[in-house]
Amino acid sequence: MDNRSIAQSIAQLARMSAGDGHVCGLTPAQWNTLRFFARANRFSRTVSAFAEFHATTRGTASQTVKGLVSEGYLTRSPSDLDGRSVRFDLTDKGRSALDHDPLDALSEAIGKLAPDVRNQLETSVKRLTEEVARTRGKPSFGSCRFCCHLACALRKSGGEPSYACDLLEQPLAANDLDDLCVNFETAPSNATARSRRGGGPS
Ligand code: SF4
Incomplete structure (x- = not known):
């Protein structure tokens, strides 16, 4: 397989793993948002960090986060770093929703790989993420x-x-x-x- 075909396969895998449309009443964008706020540290649980991570505009990220706050999946509180920034945390409802994450099918498939293959995959994904982020001038997280x-x-x-x-x-x-x-x-x-x-x- 040439490099372009591998890149297309990775993109296809990501699309397929996200599920079809709404899953448990949440859109793919809302799932991405919940996953980010579940994994991000307390300095990064902000709208601007999520916008960088999700490669979207701050306005779009803000609308998605606002919707999840109003539906009870996220709460907002002042940031640890300065009084002006706002930090978002998952609520119990948000954490429970992640028990039904459509991405679990991919997690389970990764779990079936031999340990050395899984470790190589982890290293390769990290390197690809850093390289693409560097090329695009984005933080690699x-x-x-x-x-x-x-x-x-x-x-x-x-x-x-x-x-x-x-x-x-x-x-x-x-x-x-x-x-x-x-x-x-x-x-x-x-x-x-x-x-x-x-x-x-x-
Ligand atoms: S990832 Fe680096 S910059 Fe971020 S909190 Fe940890 S040590 Fe600090």
Whole structure:
């Protein structure tokens, strides 16, 4: 298969996996929005970050988010970073809806791959996402574990690792490290990232 055919197959897979029209009363755009706010960290759960992630205009993103707030899937609250920004969080209704995500068919198919094939797929998808984002001048999004801004220090008592973001000057919890972030920048290498984390979680 040539490169263009592979690209078309990836696009077709993404379309097919999204389901046909409304699923459980939600449009494909609303599903994308719920998935984003379920995976994004607290600094990225904003309309502008979602617009960047979904490659759409801020106005369109704002309308979709507003609709989900009025239907009880999202709540709005002031941002941690500044009083002017607004952060959106999933409600219990939003989290329950994701139990019926049409994308689960693709998740299950990925789960059937052999572990080494699955890991290669993960690496390839990350590299393709970063390359296309770079070409388009867009943020690639990624998680703290692979970000050059992650700082890690061992607390003196107990040796439990504590984490912080150098860029945003904010503390991070261990369960924040896999969330998506609009400010993500790739660490020079995974080895460097591990070293910066002081041998933290893999
Ligand atoms: S360390 Fe990187 S990914 Fe994590 S919050 Fe900071 S900028 Fe975002």
